[in-house]
Amino acid sequence: MSRNSTFGIIGGDARQVYLAKSISQDGYPVFVSCLEKAEGIEELPSLSLKEISEKCGIVILPLPATKEGKYLNTPFTDEKIELDDSFAQLFENQSVYGGMMEKLYAASELWESIRTYDYYTREELMVGNAFLTAEAAVGLAIEEMEGALNGASCLVAGFGRIGKALCLDLRGLGAKVDCCARKTEDLAAIRALGCEPLQYRQISKCYDVIFNTVPAKVLTALPLSRQSRETLVIELASFPGGVDIEAAKRLGIRVVNGQSLPGRISPKTSGEFIKEAIYNMMEEV
Amino acid sequence: MSRNSTFGIIGGDARQVYLAKSISQDGYPVFVSCLEKAEGIEELPSLSLKEISEKCGIVILPLPATKEGKYLNTPFTDEKIELDDSFAQLFENQSVYGGMMEKLYAASELWESIRTYDYYTREELMVGNAFLTAEAAVGLAIEEMEGALNGASCLVAGFGRIGKALCLDLRGLGAKVDCCARKTEDLAAIRALGCEPLQYRQISKCYDVIFNTVPAKVLTALPLSRQSRETLVIELASFPGGVDIEAAKRLGIRVVNGQSLPGRISPKTSGEFIKEAIYNMMEEV
Amino acid sequence: MSRNSTFGIIGGDARQVYLAKSISQDGYPVFVSCLEKAEGIEELPSLSLKEISEKCGIVILPLPATKEGKYLNTPFTDEKIELDDSFAQLFENQSVYGGMMEKLYAASELWESIRTYDYYTREELMVGNAFLTAEAAVGLAIEEMEGALNGASCLVAGFGRIGKALCLDLRGLGAKVDCCARKTEDLAAIRALGCEPLQYRQISKCYDVIFNTVPAKVLTALPLSRQSRETLVIELASFPGGVDIEAAKRLGIRVVNGQSLPGRISPKTSGEFIKEAIYNMMEEV
Amino acid sequence: MSRNSTFGIIGGDARQVYLAKSISQDGYPVFVSCLEKAEGIEELPSLSLKEISEKCGIVILPLPATKEGKYLNTPFTDEKIELDDSFAQLFENQSVYGGMMEKLYAASELWESIRTYDYYTREELMVGNAFLTAEAAVGLAIEEMEGALNGASCLVAGFGRIGKALCLDLRGLGAKVDCCARKTEDLAAIRALGCEPLQYRQISKCYDVIFNTVPAKVLTALPLSRQSRETLVIELASFPGGVDIEAAKRLGIRVVNGQSLPGRISPKTSGEFIKEAIYNMMEEV
Incomplete structure (x- = not known):
């Protein structure tokens, strides 16, 4: 079998395990590395980085490729893989797919001459x-609220991709949904979905649950002061999020961390989405 | 304030705590008993059973009132309240509301001459x-599945109250829903809801998740044998449920216990529903 | 081919035409009578009543079988078929299926000894x-309102079969739905569907559109007086309906007749539903 | 009252009538012109073009402003308003809002020095x-299909703004929805909405109803040849649309014209949307 269609999956979390299995089920040869402590990984052949470099034409790095920029993101191994020139050198003749690659690129100039693709830029993903x-x-929300979501009064802050999906899901479960946005066309779409459109400065009701999707401080002390101690706030935007945590603490409002949920809750489907994004990128090359 | 509109809430789980708080917020005097280890109960005055009997015209017993028929259902106290004649005697002049009262009635003949009401018979509850x-x-399901519910292939066994609600919720989240029923009118309604109607003997597909709501063995070895090891089965019917547990074990299919969910997951809304049922019964007397 | 599984379809409207075609497509021999002016009927063989009686073991009469009780309901022929003893006599050895058969039974005592089935009693239909x-x-509503249904404020009066379906459809189109009912369990279900439950005496808002499904005067002058001249009322209950027509006229509120809609708007699906009801009755005999 | 906040609405269809009424209800002075045959217009004061020019600081032209480029679009008057220099001159000191203004601009060079705004470019509209x-x-579709939409098998061609809204509405009514798109992210979103994603070349099923939203020939003879004579096709894309009309005719498939629906079916809400777009443009100036 050609080296070019052999996949090497290196590091990452449960998503990469499902990704590896799913590619293998599609009939491609797959080798893994730096995943030895992952559950269910034993059914796939494991190699060293050096061997991956020799055998695999397509290499898949984790999402994110690195957290702090110094080491590869490898929670399922005790080894630390440093992101130096000698690491980059391994992939000089490979097609390398990874997620959020900026910090990795910054770790070695060699990446400039390697064929790399960031699957986390893909709109379908x-x-x-x-x-x-x-x-x-x-x-x-179902688990953390003492009350029911059905019939509850919900606020969704933001009408981007996640905000839109939340409006649909919450309405589909029989909740009452207000949604904040800035753009007039978003306010029109929110109304059309059967939800109540609001400007951020208009947040004045007390809600059973608030979902923040905006990576800017939109849930400041003022709107928080209108909530009760029974209001649940779920933060979905990436760190530092959109909730004034200090104010929430002072007011006794519970804020639950909902960051990085897909990888935590649905690793299988997440892994399959990454796979599809990579396949689409391969076709488009 | 009149003894007649004073409530005494005795025993039970978190639902009774929320029930007591909610009645108190409606402006009625409320006393509690046998709930001392419950979180947040300290804001309500606690009395002995004897005192409840003296002060309260309306007494609310737990859901279920008793589990085994010998003791009151009181998980939030170390005391054991025996269901003998002297217990019943306390309520000779009260209106007593409780849930699933049959075993309690069987414990003392005195109940025959006491005004009792079983709120668990109420259709609105x-x-x-x-x-x-x-x-x-x-x-x-969202939490236990490795994949997503959105887009998943689901089977709902049974089209009673819970089955109907499940069809709506799952469809509202973008899942594909098949639903089993026996009656031709149920099959017609299932189709009209945008779901796929099936007779029980027609279960032949492999599903991502199966919800059983039928308290009769409908998920026998045959339909289970068509599932994969990744299929999740959620048992919602009361013990012994509708899933052939032995067969599921043999086939390596995971069965999750979803019995008594409202009390476990939504004690607040559950407590409020009990309150509304009791209010409705009081109005109808 | 056996006389017993030969169908004779006599009279009725477009539903019976689709019913006849659908039974024929299922592979059964089908003859029609008293439908000669119906569009598309020429592809099915037409017989006289006498011939139907000789050739067909199963006879299907219209829905309703008769309007005034004197003649068969036959809008697609110029002939008038009187419901006397000689008509009944034709079917002495047949299985006769019809809809709303009471007035037909009253027209001849012979029906007492004939095997008849009223498909309009079937719950699935x-x-x-x-x-x-x-x-x-x-x-x-979409056609008659000058505004949009999406985002509109709607009232559904009644939570029977039609009221339930309306709540789901309107919510599915992004409307805001209030629904009136009497029973406490219906009010609970309305809330759970994401709609607003109301008692009839609580109708106080002005709505964009009101759907009445209750065959009793629930939309009296008082609730109508709270509507505007732009409110549209659709009457779905059978004559005389639930809307005070006099009051509506006085107030300048437009009431649109929505009675007998399935036959008018979806004759094909209506005919197929009748067919399925008849098949189910045949299996259960 | 200041000339600057006085509105003059000139020509157009029923949308402009509702637009005029709605602005008037908001408390602004409103004059109309070239609308004398519109129903319900008598409650608003009518002026000549010259008078509008003198009294009104804000002028609203129709949607589209002109059809053929020579005359103003004025279906509710017998007068023909030519789009020459003398027409443009009337508005030299006005703010002029209109829809699809290109052909109007082409009719006189004077427009270059006039403050004009095209509300039909607004995303919220x-x-x-x-x-x-x-x-x-x-x-x-409900009206034109002989069968029911509920439970029907539907194809939506295109996943732009209208295609998205159709997917939601049809699913909300319990239909089964396939949707064609080209972009991989659209296919992902279609699946997430509980619909079935398809590439255009994959259309192979026979549908009960097909909605085209794509202004390019996507419904060619091949996909049409897979439909039955009972399939209904609704063309929503602007002329010449996406359906091969010749092929449809040959195959006996019915194509219904659904172009320009908002103005025809919901003039009130359409007019209010135009009003909101104009208000938003005025605020942003």
Whole structure:
């Protein structure tokens, strides 16, 4: 079998395990590395980085490829893989797919001459992840609220991909949904979905649950002061999020961390979405 | 304030705590007993059973009132309250509301001459609980499946109150829903809801998740044998349920216990539903 | 081919035409009578009543079988078929299926000794028709309102089969739905569907559109007086309906007749529902 | 009252009548012109073009401003308003809002020095119209199909604004929805909405109803040849649309014109959307 269609999956979390299995089920040869502590990984052949470099024409790095920029993101191994020139050198003749690659690129100039692709820029992966995030946030709300979501009064802050998916899911479960946005066309679309459109400065009701999707401080002390101690706030935007945590603490309002939900709650579907994004990128090359 | 409109809430789980708080917020005097280990109970005055009997015209017993028929159902106290004649005697001049009262009635003949009401017979409580159960089951599925519910292939066994609510919730989240029923009118309604109607003997596909709501062995070895090891089965019917557990074990299929979900997941809304049922019964007397 | 499984379809409207075609497509021999002016009927062999009686073991009469009780309901022929003893005599050895048969039975005592079945008593037909009615009412509202249904404020009076289907359809189109009912369990279910439950005496808002499904005067002068001249009222209950027509006229409120919608708007699906009801009755005999 | 906040509405269809009424209800002075044959216009003061020019600081032209480029679009008057220099001159000191203004601009060079705004470029109007169009198309399908939409098998060609709204509405009514798109992210979103994603070349099933939203020939002879004579095709894309009309005729497939639906079916809401777009443009100036 040709080296070119042999996949090497290196590091990452449960998503990469499902990704590896799914590619293998599609009939391609797959080798893994730096995943030895992952559950269910034993059915796939494991290699060293050096061997991956020799055998695999297509290499898949984690999402994110690195957290702090110094080491590869490898929670399922005790080894630390440093992102130096000698690491980059391994992939000089490979097609390398990874997620959020900026910090990795910064770690070695060699990456400039390697064929790399960032699957986390793919719109289809973003859309898929948005629906996964919304669904997982709904599951979190069901579990964390003492009351029911059905019939509850909900606020969704933001009408991007995740906000849209949340409006649909919450309405589909019989909740009453207000949604904040800035753009007039978003306010029109929110109304059309059977939800109540609001400007951010108009947040004045007390809600049973608030979902923040905006990575800017939109849930400041003022709107928080209108909530009760029974209001649940779920933060979905990436760090530092959109909720004034200090104010929430002072007011006794519970804020639950809903960051990185797809990987935590739906690793299988997440892994499959990454796979599809990679396949689409391969076709387009 | 009149003894007649004073409520005494005795025993039970978190639902009774929310029930007590909610009645108190409605402006009625409320005393509690046998709930001392419950979180947040300290804001309500606690009395002995004897005092409840003296001060309260309306007494609310737990759901279920008793589990085994010998003691009151009081998980939030270390005391054991025996259901003998002297217990019944306390309530000779009260209106007593409780849930699933048969075993309690059997414990003393004195109950025959006491004004008792079983709130668990109320249709509005059943309907409310059905939606809570469906929502909680959806939350359980989101959490327990490695994949997403959105887009998943689901089977709902049974089209009673819970089955109906599940069909609506799952469809509302973008899942594909098949639903089994026996009656031709149910099959017609299932189709009209945008779901696929099936007779029980027609279960032949492999599903991502199966919800059983039928308290009779409908998920026998044959339909289970068509599932994969990744299929999740959620048992919602009361013990012994509708799933052939032995067969599921043999086939390596995971069965998750979803019994008594409303009390576990939504104690607040559950408590409020009980309150509304009791209010309705009081009005109808 | 056996006389017993030969169908004779006599009279009725477009539903019976589609019913006849659908039975024929299922592979059964079908003859029609008293339908000669119906569009598309020429592809089916037509017989006289006498010939139907000789050739067909199963006879299907219209829905309703008769309007005034004197003649068969035959809008697609110029002939008048009187419901006397000689008409009944034709079917002495047949299985006769018809809809709303009471007035026909009253026309001749001979019917007492004939095997007759009223398909309009079948619950699956009622459920199917309720969804057809709701959908057709939604179509009527879209067409008749000057504004949009999406985002509109709607009232559904009644939570029977049709009321339930309307709540689901309207919510599915992004409308805001209030629904009136009497029973506490219905109010609980309405809330759970994401709609607003109301008692009839609580109707106080001005709505964009009101759907009445209750065959009793629930929309009296008082609730009508709270509507505007732009409010559209759609009457779905059978004559005389639930709307005070005099009051509506006085107030300048437009009332649109939505009675008998399934036959008018969806004759094909209506005919297929009748067919399925008849098949189910045949199996159960 | 200041000339600057006085509105003059000139020509157009029923949308402009509702637009005029709605602005008047907001408390602004409103004069109309070239609308004398419109129903319900008598409650608003009518002026000549010259008088409008003198009294009104804000002038609203129709949607589209002109059809053929020579005359103003004025279906509600017998007068013909030529789009020459003397017409443009009337508005030298006005703010002029109109829809699809290109052909009007081409009719006189004077427009270059006049403050003009095209409200039909506004995203919020596009979004609002998309939902109106989808709803009206659903109403058309309910009326035109012999069968029911509930449970029907539907194809939506295109996943732009209108296609998205159609997917939501049809699913909300319990239909089965396939949707064609080209972009991989659209296919992901279609699946997430509970619909079936398809590439255009994959259309192979026979549908009960097909909605085209794509202004390019996507429904060619091949996909049409897979439909039955009972399939209904609704053309929503602007002329010449996406359906091969010749092929449809040959195959006996019925194509219904659904172009310009918002103005025809929901003039009130359409007019209000135009008003909101103009208000938003005025605020942003």
